[in-house]
Amino acid sequence: MRIRATVATVTGALALSTLAVPAVHAAGDDGLDHREALAKISQAAHRDGGRAPDAGRPYPLNVTFSHFRVTKAIKVGATGRYSTTVTYRLTHGADVDIEAEDFITNPVLYRGSLAAPSSVPLTGVKPATCTANSATVATCTGKIDIYPGSGDLLNSNAGTWKGAATATALNGQDPAGEEFDNTKVGYAEKEDLGTTLVQRASQLTVNASPEPVQKGKTLTVTGRLTLANWETGKYVGYSTQPVELQFRKKSATTYTKVKTVKTNTKGDLKTTVKASLDGYYRFVFKGTTRTTAVNAAGDFVDVK
Known part of the structure; x- marks a missing residue:
């Protein structure tokens, strides 16, 4: 059979x-x-x-x-x-x-x-x-x-x-x-x-604004960390998690750490930095044994 x-x-x-x-x-x-x-x-x-x-x-x-x-x-x-x-x-x-x-x-x-x-x-x-x-x-x-x-x-x-x-x-x-x-x-x-x-798979976004920005002015970087909810079939905010803000100069190939930011109760991220050079900002979550690591795609900022 x-x-x-x-x-x-x-x-x-x-x-x-x-x-x-x-x-x-x-x-x-x-x-x-x-x-x-x-x-x-x-x-x-x-x-x-x-x-x-x-x-x-x-x-x-x-x-x-x-x-x-x-x-x-x-x-x-x-x-x-x-x-x-x-x-x-x-x-x-x-x-x-x-x-x-x-x-x-x-x-x-x-x-x-x-x-x-x-x-x-x-x-x-x-x-x-x-x-x-x-x-x-x-x-x-x-x-x-x-x-x-x-x-x-x-x-x-x-x-x-x-x-x-x-x-x-x-x-x-x-x-x-x-x-x-x-x-x-x-x-x-x-x-x-x-x-x-x-x-559980995680997802991460980033947005740096305003774009373009004058040198020395304040940039606001926001994003959101979410993870898969297997019981509802949706992604939900991942609260109180440490996430690194990283920066890569336009001419560079690697990112360097700027600071660590924690998500709020909804998984949202928000921080500020001083604009100095053209380059890319991204958030990086290093994961846990229960949740995957994830890098947000870099967001380019043109500094005038």
Whole structure:
């Protein structure tokens, strides 16, 4: 059977939490969404901590994971789709057919644990693809697809996420079928394979006026720092944040710091400087673990 697998292979842990499995988003996909059904497989694997005997539990799949590689930070705006590629090594027993149509593996980002995630786990809308390096080792490449504003993220979810990988061998079982038998399904997962930052994207503007200005006169430099609100799908003012005002002479290639200014409660910036040379003014926000760094485009001022 052909399964359009998404991270749902792993998001089965969600069934143990109050979080819902997110809706399918991928444009042009085949319209199938087996994540909720596959979630039951993961839930069964985690039942009683995965230790107590249980006739309804999937059997341990002879698969291990290593060499997990993910970008250091993922910048996520207020709306749209944000994707990053993940690679990892999958090592399997000779009894596991990774080329089977119903063998599914995915990279996952999670918070808490897979058994009891504190946020909706993130994965790709399509399963990872694997290339065999030998009879029992393969290199797999998958994506993490994030849809802010669609239930994937809360604003409080910004920060450090952990990496994991999962594999499910359905062995001909249909998780959406009435006679689905968990015990004929193999399941494997590995947590703590790496970390990345999932950050709220920020935006920054600048305007220096009047333009042109007489030498020695006062320039007023204004701007606004905003960040993505994943829960409303909009950008909102980022309050009480330190932002650098920088200047670059017309003939120079680098900026130098002029002063540090803090945003007000609405994210607005306002300061004054004495005009001396033709050049560009910009604001620079250096970011946090939860929010991306951003530079405003330089605003040129002609000094007479």
